[in-house]
Amino acid sequence: MTSARAVPRWLAALASLVLFYLVFPIFVIVPVSFSSGSYLSFPPPGWSLRWYANFFGSGDWEGATWLSIWVGLSVTVLACVLGTPAAFGLVRGKFPGKRLLNGFVLSPIIVPGIIVAIGIYFVYARLGLIGHPTGLVLAHTCLAVPFVVINVSAALYGFDERLEQAALSLGATPWRCFWQVTFPLIRPGVMAGAVFAFITSFDELLVALFVSGTTAMTLPRLMWQEIRQDIDPTIAAASTMLLALTTALLVSVELLRRRGETLRNA
Secondary structure (H helix, E strand, C coil): CHHHHHHHHHHHHHHHHHHHHHHHHHHHHHHHHCECCCCCCCCCCCECCHHHHHHHHCHHHHHHHHHHHHHHHHHHHHHHHHHHHHHHHHHHCCCCCHHHHHHHHHHHHCCCHHHHHHHHHHHHHHHCCCCCHHHHHHHHHHHHHHHHHHHHHHHHHCCCCHHHHHHHHCCCCHHHHHHHHHHHHHHHHHHHHHHHHHHHHHHCCHHHHHHCCCCCCCHHHHHHHHHHHCCCCHHHHHHHHHHHHHHHHHHHHHHHHHHHHHHHHC
């Protein structure tokens, strides 16, 4: 019994060390963002909010942030509109080549990102979409749709179709059955997919390097440019806010997951 209890403790200790190794470099950036120094240094020589003031007082940083938010919200809407029906077709449809089509839909998160970015660049160069926000929206939607499909598909696999059959037998139209029976139960999956779609677009850098040009500068692209040219703790402030936003969104995904389980159990 003693050795059986010692194994989980060793595993817990090992897991804690691995987690610390992965997370510590990320959270080092938080105190650096409050540094009073003029350069990136850890530990900070003092504490100040000057770099957050510099972030919000800079037209370049503010413009890139609003562009990233606009692109992220647009991608979220498009990804949900495209991904939700696709999930229905892949889960409930019965047709030849279904697995192949499923793999094709999920390919943007399977294929190496550099290959996707190069392919999008050559297509957009012919269409004249390089440096245009619309090009970013379309490119990021391709990357975000798989996350909506995955989350909505998971919700549909746990869905009891007898509820729809009961609604239809009581005289509900298919459209009304969807909105009043099906959608409320899969809504947590749709919302989780929407959150992942927004995160995917808001944090994406590789495709933005090829597509944004010099006129559609997203926040990650501007951060990459600044760290190559002018390293100061403003980039640490931007990274900290990105970290806080991403953490909040991931917490909301977990809450939505628990909400979905509660609905399915009910």
